[in-house]
Each structure stands twice: as C-alpha cells, then as structure tokens.
Amino acid sequence: MLDKTTVTGLKTRKSKVIKNKKNKKNKNSVNPINFGNASFFKRNKDLFKRIFITLMIILLIRVLSFVTIPSITLSPSYTQNVSNSEFFQLLSTLGGGTLGNFSIVALGVSPYITASIIVQLLSTDVIPVLSNWSKSGERGKRKLDKLTKILSIPFAIMQSIATIFTLTSQGLISPKWSSSDSGIGPSWFYYMLVPLVMIAGSFFLLWLSDQITLKGIGNGVSVIIFAGIVTKMPNSIISTFKFWIDKNDESSVLLDGILKFIIYLCAFLFLIYMIVVMNEVERKIPIQQTGAGLVDSSEHTPYLPLKLNNAGVIPVIFASAIISTPVTISQILISSGKTNWFVLFCNNYLSFSSWHGIIIYAVLTILFTFLYSQVQINPEKIADNFQKSGTFIPGIKPGKDTEKFISATINRLSWMGSFFLAFIAVLPYVISKLTNLPSSLAIGGTGLIIVISVSIQTIQQIKSRLIEQEFVNRKNKNVKVVESSKKSHIW
Incomplete structure (x- = not known):
C-alpha cells in the first residue's frame, strides 16, 4: 500500500509531466493570428x-x-x-x-x-x-x-x-x-x-x-x-x-407581417448555418506510411480529408450557365418576333416558373456534383502519389484498389452533398411557386451558396498564408541564430 506522501508525490510528478507536455505542445504549435502583437502587421505585409x-x-x-x-x-x-x-x-x-x-x-x-x-x-x-x-x-x-x-x-x-x-x-x-x-x-x-x-x-x-x-x-x-x-x-x-409589412395601418395586419418577417430571418440564418456545416463536414480516411510504425493515438493519425461536397459551388454555377445558354437564344428569337418549337420548349421546360425547369435545374446540379467531384479530387492521381511515396490506406491494397476505394468514397459522399446542394439551389423557386413571394426575395438559391462557399475558401486561404508566413519567419529567425553562433565561435 502507498502512503499519502507517496501518492501526493506521484500526483505532483504527473501534473508536472502533463504541464511540460502542454508547454512543449504550445511552444511547437503555430498561432500566427495575433492582432494584439505590434509586429504581426509587420511580419505579414x-x-x-x-x-x-x-x-x-x-x-x-x-x-x-x-x-x-x-x-x-x-x-x-x-x-x-x-x-x-x-x-x-x-x-x-x-x-x-x-x-x-x-x-x-x-x-x-x-x-x-x-x-x-x-x-x-x-x-x-x-x-x-x-x-x-x-x-x-x-x-x-x-x-x-x-x-x-x-x-x-x-x-x-x-x-x-x-x-x-x-x-x-x-x-x-x-x-x-x-x-x-x-x-x-x-x-x-x-x-x-x-x-x-x-x-x-x-x-x-x-x-x-x-x-x-x-x-x-x-x-x-x-x-x-x-x-x-x-x-x-x-x-x-x-x-x-x-x-x-403591409402599408395598411391596421395593427393586426402589421403584427402578422412583422411575425412573418421574423420567421423569414430565422429561416435565413438557419439555412446559412446548415450550408456552413455541410461545407465543413469531412470524411477522414486514415493513411499510414510504410515503415513508420504504429501511431500513439488517434489524434496524431494522418488522414486524407474528403469533404461531403468536394465540388464546392461549381455544380450550381455550371447548371445555371447550361440553362441560361438556350434561354439566351430563345430571348433573341422572341425579340425578333419568331416563335417556334425551341422557344416554346425553353418557356415550358427551362423556365424556373415551371416545375419542369426546377426539376431539370436540380438534376443538372446533382450530375455536375458527381462529375466535378471526380475532377476536383482525382482518385487515380492520389493512388499513384500514394504508391510512389509509400503511403497506403490500412486494409486497402495500393494501386487500383486504393483508386477504387477513394472513388467509391467520393461517390457515396456526393449522394448527400449533391442532393443538399440541389435543394438549396431550387429552394427560392419552390417557395415562389408555393407562395406569393418573388423568387428574387426567397431564401436560398445560387447566390447564397456562392457567397458562403467563397467566404469559407477565402478565409481558409488567408489562414494558410498566415501559417506559411509564420513558418518562414521562424526559419529565417533560426538561420540568423545559427549565423550569429558561427560568428561568435570564429571570434
């Protein structure tokens, strides 16, 4: 049996070890975003x-x-x-x-x-x-x-x-x-x-x-x-x-309009939150280096990150552009006084005021999500790079099997990501069909997806540049220390 003094000493040693590990971790970690530091702006000119x-x-x-x-x-x-x-x-x-x-x-x-x-x-x-x-x-x-x-x-x-x-x-x-x-x-x-x-x-x-x-x-x-x-x-x-908010001065009409507007804002904010969450969700595929041995914990396990929507906002833009091209031609024909089967087809099947146009828009968004996900993350290239560098996915053979596994994983993720993307894209037109609210004022749509996706990508690029600059500054600092030590040794 251990006495109280021994137990207290062990706890103290344990706390010191944990504290030293934390200090070492904080020392080695990179925290470049420090606006309170006066040299922050100078380092990141x-x-x-x-x-x-x-x-x-x-x-x-x-x-x-x-x-x-x-x-x-x-x-x-x-x-x-x-x-x-x-x-x-x-x-x-x-x-x-x-x-x-x-x-x-x-x-x-x-x-x-x-x-x-x-x-x-x-x-x-x-x-x-x-x-x-x-x-x-x-x-x-x-x-x-x-x-x-x-x-x-x-x-x-x-x-x-x-x-x-x-x-x-x-x-x-x-x-x-x-x-x-x-x-x-x-x-x-x-x-x-x-x-x-x-x-x-x-x-x-x-x-x-x-x-x-x-x-x-x-x-x-x-x-x-x-x-x-x-x-x-x-x-x-x-x-x-x-x-x-109706211009009528009746209190009941005014209160009903304010309540509807508050519900509209809450739904708008909730939709923004859901889009951000869906953009940040990742499927982490664990990877391992040949000869590296086992990893001490799951936190330090290297992984290949695959997003739920690897294509980003590109499918929505592509689907909109594909639909706008025949509509543009039909507008030229209508303005010149010509009405034929092509004009009628565009008005009846490619217009967002009809259910046909909404469904075609959603289907194009889903198809482009699957297509561009494979283009954005090339499974063949990833598998080839893994094989050259000696990296592998545990339980999966290198080469073709790794390529098939990554491709199948991207397709499984794209099912949920593509349907969510299509839902957000067609949401304003569906709301406009079911209510009297114009599609330009309804929540969701291509514009909201583009704004959130570009915001997240820009923030990530800023963070990566800050981290890169911090490593460069540390490297230059270490080089200066080594040079100064060499000079002092010579003297």
Whole structure:
C-alpha cells in the first residue's frame, strides 16, 4: 500500500509531466493570428498588401457598375423589370450583379463561366489534347485558360445581343439620339457599338479577376461574383421587409407581417448555418506510411480529408450557365418576333416558373456534383502519389484498389452533398411557386451558396498564408541564430 506522501508525490510528478507536455505542445504549435502583437502587421505585409489590392479592385468594379453605357437611356421601370425577370436574374448572378444599371460591365464574367464549362467537360478524356493539357501542370492550365478566354468571345457576343434585343423589345432601353439627329442609326447603335462596349467590359473584368488571383486573395472570378451578390443582399432584405409589412395601418395586419418577417430571418440564418456545416463536414480516411510504425493515438493519425461536397459551388454555377445558354437564344428569337418549337420548349421546360425547369435545374446540379467531384479530387492521381511515396490506406491494397476505394468514397459522399446542394439551389423557386413571394426575395438559391462557399475558401486561404508566413519567419529567425553562433565561435 502507498502512503499519502507517496501518492501526493506521484500526483505532483504527473501534473508536472502533463504541464511540460502542454508547454512543449504550445511552444511547437503555430498561432500566427495575433492582432494584439505590434509586429504581426509587420511580419505579414504581403498578406495585407494582397487584401488591399483585392478590396481596391472590388471597389473599382462597383464604381464601374454605376457607369451606364454611353448614349443609352434607361426607362423608369428598368430596375424593377430586370430584377423580376428570371433571365436577367440568372445573368446578373453569374455576371457579378452589374446588370442593374446596364453598365459598361453589364455582362460580367458569365461568358467566361459558360466557356469554362465546355472546356472542362471536353478535358475529361473527350478530346485527348485537352486531357493532356489538364494533366500537364501549370503550363497546361495556362493553355486551357487561354482557350477558355478565346471561346468566351462568341458567348459574349451572343449574350450581349440577346440582352440588347430583349431590353429594346420591352422598351427598357433606347438610344439618346435618333437616325435623323446623327449619321448613326439605331440598328448600327444596337448591333455594333453597344455589344462592343459590353464585350470590352466583360474582358476587362476578366483581366481584373486575373489580378485578384495573382496578386490578391482568393479566386478572381469567384470573388467578383461574390462581391456582386453581397452588394444586392441589403436591398433584398429591405424589399422582403416591405413585402411582408403591409402599408395598411391596421395593427393586426402589421403584427402578422412583422411575425412573418421574423420567421423569414430565422429561416435565413438557419439555412446559412446548415450550408456552413455541410461545407465543413469531412470524411477522414486514415493513411499510414510504410515503415513508420504504429501511431500513439488517434489524434496524431494522418488522414486524407474528403469533404461531403468536394465540388464546392461549381455544380450550381455550371447548371445555371447550361440553362441560361438556350434561354439566351430563345430571348433573341422572341425579340425578333419568331416563335417556334425551341422557344416554346425553353418557356415550358427551362423556365424556373415551371416545375419542369426546377426539376431539370436540380438534376443538372446533382450530375455536375458527381462529375466535378471526380475532377476536383482525382482518385487515380492520389493512388499513384500514394504508391510512389509509400503511403497506403490500412486494409486497402495500393494501386487500383486504393483508386477504387477513394472513388467509391467520393461517390457515396456526393449522394448527400449533391442532393443538399440541389435543394438549396431550387429552394427560392419552390417557395415562389408555393407562395406569393418573388423568387428574387426567397431564401436560398445560387447566390447564397456562392457567397458562403467563397467566404469559407477565402478565409481558409488567408489562414494558410498566415501559417506559411509564420513558418518562414521562424526559419529565417533560426538561420540568423545559427549565423550569429558561427560568428561568435570564429571570434
């Protein structure tokens, strides 16, 4: 039997060992985010420079979004009609929300998105040359990006002409001069000058997005779309408040409207929470290094993280762009006075006001989630890298078996992730069908998914840059200590 003194001594030793382990762990851990430290901003000058460049480019884009195309007159009902039109809602969301004032950057980056869908689909072993480019590292990516920008030109021409045709036929835009006032007639103005301005604005936005990607924070195209959606959110909330709160002074009507608006806000916040949770959920596949031996605890076990939705927000953007392309062509035909089977098909089966269009949109989102998950995380490449580095999944043979296991795991995760993504994407249109609330004011939708996904990705990139910078600072500090010790030894 141990006496009390011995037991007390053992407890003291144990507490000291635990305390030393904690101190050692805290010493070796990296905690770069310390705004209270005066040297924090000095050590991370590059990061703050990138953030500043990103914010300045976003500010420039917002300023350009208020510059209307020269010599165009907008009707008083332009903003209201554009916000209520499904075609323009979709175009504005993909373009970055710059269509509200028919600005010089009204097309946004939507032509580039449509072209990138086609290039990525053709790169999946459909065209061998493009498939080889996609596997050739940075050099191949640059070639694919150049090809995407070239293919963006015809889509930009098509979308600009469709926009001009539709807005002109509805009487929402008109030239400030007539053919009698100047030598430039209306046909020349609409079909040559305005499309050129819109295409130039779209490619200027692409150049700005490249600057964000290279010198700023996050993916440039995603950040531009994110900024456009966020700037519209306050107006959407105000419009929703006005929709629920009737102007009638009756207390019962006012109280009912306030209650509905509070329920709307609670549902909106809960939906944001669910999207964040679904974006952060991971399936951790344990991995092991050959000859490394057993790991002391499950906390230190290395693993391969696979998210519930590995494709991110790309499937929603792709599905929206695929639907918007035939709708754009139908708008050109309608504006020119032609109505055929194609126009009727688009109106009846691709419109979000019909159940057919909603179901097709959901199915496309699910299919693109499965497709892009395999593209985003290439099981064949992961299995090959594991085999070269001597890494393996316990219980799974290296090589083909590892590839099949990872591929099957991604597909199982994609079932839940794709259906949740499709549910959020079609939610506003379903709410609009079941209630009187316009789809532009309903919760959920493509815009909310894009905003949350881009926010999470940007925050993760900032954290990774902070950690990387902290390791660089520590390495430089250790090098200076070694050099100073060598000098002192020489002396």
